[in-house]
Amino acid sequence: MTTSSPKSKRSISLHQRILNDLEENILSGKWPPGHRIPFEYELVEQYRCSRMTVNKVLTQLANMKLIERRRRAGSFVTKPHSSSAVLEIADIKAEVEELGLPYRYEIKTWKRQAAGLRDRKLLDVQGGSPTLKVVVCHYAGARPFCLEERLINLVAVPEAAEEKFQDLPPGSWLMRQVPWNSAEHRIRAVAVPAATAEELNIPSGSPGLVVERRTWSADHAVTHVRLTYPGDGHELVARFSPSRTPAAAPGSQAA
Amino acid sequence: MTTSSPKSKRSISLHQRILNDLEENILSGKWPPGHRIPFEYELVEQYRCSRMTVNKVLTQLANMKLIERRRRAGSFVTKPHSSSAVLEIADIKAEVEELGLPYRYEIKTWKRQAAGLRDRKLLDVQGGSPTLKVVVCHYAGARPFCLEERLINLVAVPEAAEEKFQDLPPGSWLMRQVPWNSAEHRIRAVAVPAATAEELNIPSGSPGLVVERRTWSADHAVTHVRLTYPGDGHELVARFSPSRTPAAAPGSQAA
DNA sequence: CAGTGGTCTAGACCACGTA
DNA sequence: ACGTGGTCTAGACCACTGT
Secondary structure: OOOOOOOOOOOOOHHHHHHHHHHHHHHOOOOOOOOEEOOHHHHHHHHOOOHHHHHHHHHHHHHOOOEEEEOOOEEEEOOOOOOEEEEEOOOHHHHHHHOOOOEEEEEEEEEEEEOOHHHHHHHOOOOOOEEEEEEEEEEEOOEEEEEEEEEEEOOOOHHHHHOOOOOOOHHHHHHHHOOOOEEEEEEEEEEOOHHHHHHHOOOOOOEEEEEEEEEEEOOEEEEEEEEEEEHHHOOEEEEEOOOOOOOOOOOOOOO | OOOOOOOOOOOOOHHHHHHHHHHHHHHOOOOOOOOEEOOHHHHHHHHOOOHHHHHHHHHHHHHOOOEEEEOOOEEEEOOOOOOEEEEEOOOHHHHHHHOOOOEEEEEEEEEEEEOOHHHHHHHOOOOOOEEEEEEEEEEEOOEEEEEEEEEEEOOOOHHHHHOOOOOOOHHHHHHHHOOOOEEEEEEEEEEOOHHHHHHHOOOOOOEEEEEEEEEEEOOEEEEEEEEEEEHHHOOEEEEEOOOOOOOOOOOOOOO
């Protein structure tokens, strides 16, 4: 066996090793943006493997947008990525329970109505379309945690017409019911209006964090929801790390 | 020629075709969460290709977390993903100019100082470490758009010690200088404190959107920044769409 | 223990873009 | 026009796991 142990580094695939090596060179800055990384055939020599193997790795790096591949020219480290971050949209119940507080919600309003002018903009439906409007207050212990004002498109989700959301809040219920595939979030700070402030039991006009979310399934709008969190009490957290795309790594215990 | 055109569907690779097919089955709900998708060998038959080809596709789908693969059992459609969204962290200048307003910034404070107690928490550095504190006000036309309070770790970025940020605001300058690879954002609503309110030319105590960002390169903190946007005037937008992971598509002209 | 996925090979042809 | 990446093949062995 001339090959002392080219492939079995034990428990880590050749894939992963090459990927890690290249990733490190890029992220450490050793290979700055614009740098041409070795050609496939060079890596094949270096790692003593077949071209398919390095190709797979380079393809994956290109998918991660860490490199850019150009025929005849080679593969190049891309410029620092357009900043973006992954924002985790937690389930409200989970969010509350993570604080160690008991979770509870209360349906404040439940009303079927034809889509009005305002609804049309929110839901992107024809006027007069049947909708369901629900207002829910979520509590963390005794204190209001978040007020949810939701509009559901009954054309897209006819099953919701009779649903009273007694066992599951509308958000969770919808998530089970409809495999939504697209969403848009808008986040801003507002002075909480009087009506909302009363539900949340905070002074009118105090700052609130508003998250508005529109959700589509296939190509029709499913629901629009406005979540109002009282002032400083709530934080959204988003993380960004181009390095770790832990997706592929099965055995990695994610440093 | 029984096979009318096995590989060249013209301009679209077999990869892509299989990927698209499977993706559609999953996202349309035809294959609901938990459904077992065809075995590799079945797809090999169906598409008349080698196993490597379908394996590549399935591996990619697994990386996208659309399916979960289990030996001996098969591959299964995953449950609707823990909701998350991609938050675009725009460059402030770009953000302002997108509003059609002229952009301008002003350095309000520029101060080198040893890291104090508070700084240690923000930057994750030793006490007494040299830091640079900068306060910048960004304007959209005549109106203040955003107040930036930034702390830079001069150990990580010694070049910043003499930088006066006359040509480039600190954020943009740092992005060019340091290939940061990890960041954490915290977003919340606050009642803007008096000092900040004065700079922003808004009433003290009015609502503001605060984005705090900590940035790391390799394993040391680079900078901490707190961006305060006056009340209702600003929105963060985040989008989520599991379907399109345009990464792989070579011909895509990247919207 | 049988069958699935995980990985890898050593070739091959083609398309494209840069030199 | 040449050399790079893009794609694909027809095998192979192994590890894991569910029946």
